Amino acid sequence: MATAAMALAVAGCDSVDCSLQNVVLCHYAFYDSHTGQAIKLTDTLTITAAGTDSVLFNRGVGKQEVSLPMSYGRDADTLTFSITGPDYATGVTLEVKKVNTPHFDSPDCPSNMFHYLTEVNVMGASYVVDSVIISKPTVNYDTAENIQIYFRTAD
């Protein structure tokens, strides 16, 4: 009886303590290639991922940064940024290479994938994007920017 009571006392109390911030997103920030300053895109921005019919970001205007999910198991994600102005439409395709690392907190909490960015490339010639750099390669629950995209702007 005493043994059972002690066993219950030891094993009985248990709480679920999952992290509230448990979404893994890659944060992209936009910069002016001439000044190096952060900019807001005045045009309409839509982002899709190759290999899926999902729209990751739909018709955003005046955005300075976007946060996008990454694939769990693929070695590279190919994203298409479509930029639409009043009388024109253009786009740029980025290839983001990464290493995926599984992550878990507790059996009660959803498990996740963390990523380590290894390379970002602009696919083909682009008149819109000048360059892309990785500012923080670790993609996890943090909300710090991971990739900086430098747009060409009119002088």
Added chain:
Amino acid sequence: MIRQRISRFISALLISILCCQAAQAQLFHIKKGEKKDDTPWFCGMAVQADMVGLGMGIANARFANMEAGLKANLREKYLPVFEMGIGKCTREGRENDNVFSTHAPYFRLGVDYNMNSDRSSNKYTIGARYGVSIFNYQFRSDDMADAVWGDPMPLHLKGLHGRAHWLEIVVGVQTRIWKFVHLGWNIRYKARLKQHTDQAGEPWYIPGFGKNDASCWGGTMNVIFDTGKWKILDKIKQKRQARKGQEEEVVTDSITTVISTVNP
């Protein structure tokens, strides 16, 4: 006549004072004798097994620390102890298909101090332990899937390596129930000192420690088999009781002499 009465009174008074002094000296001797500890330095060894962990293991609880130990008895006062066991855990997620599991040994080294001055009675102990466990753990998540790209990603992580060490403060009581069989209960406050875990995630449970946190509580109920000098200790106990009886007789005799002298 009056002189005779006075001399009788004085002699009775002197005798009673002497007797009181003798009795006092006897009492002092008892106290002095008790202070001089005749308990042997090494009083044997004991093996112990925890019934709580065993019960939790049989009941298939979320986790169980099944352990046994070896305890030395130094002067019935200092009780160095070595404990080792197997910690096992299979923990399923409450609202998902995640499963954490591990099964590994652990070790503890420490000492208990018997606070009871009456060495032949129950032991009320306070002590400390240093525990360590080196273990592998597994994590499985069958229902993990990439919602955006639509790729199924069942997670089967095996052989994740972990190690941890911790300190325990132990308060307990131990009582003899038959000859060389004792029962002991204790509660433990455990504080994790350091842990090294796989980057994929921390273990939900550390063998020997319990649910992984900065600190936690635990307890054991031990069945203890005294393999050492319990017979010798019994003899010492009998000797003490006999001596105490003799001393009580001496005091009673002294008091009787005083009374008979005052009232002849």
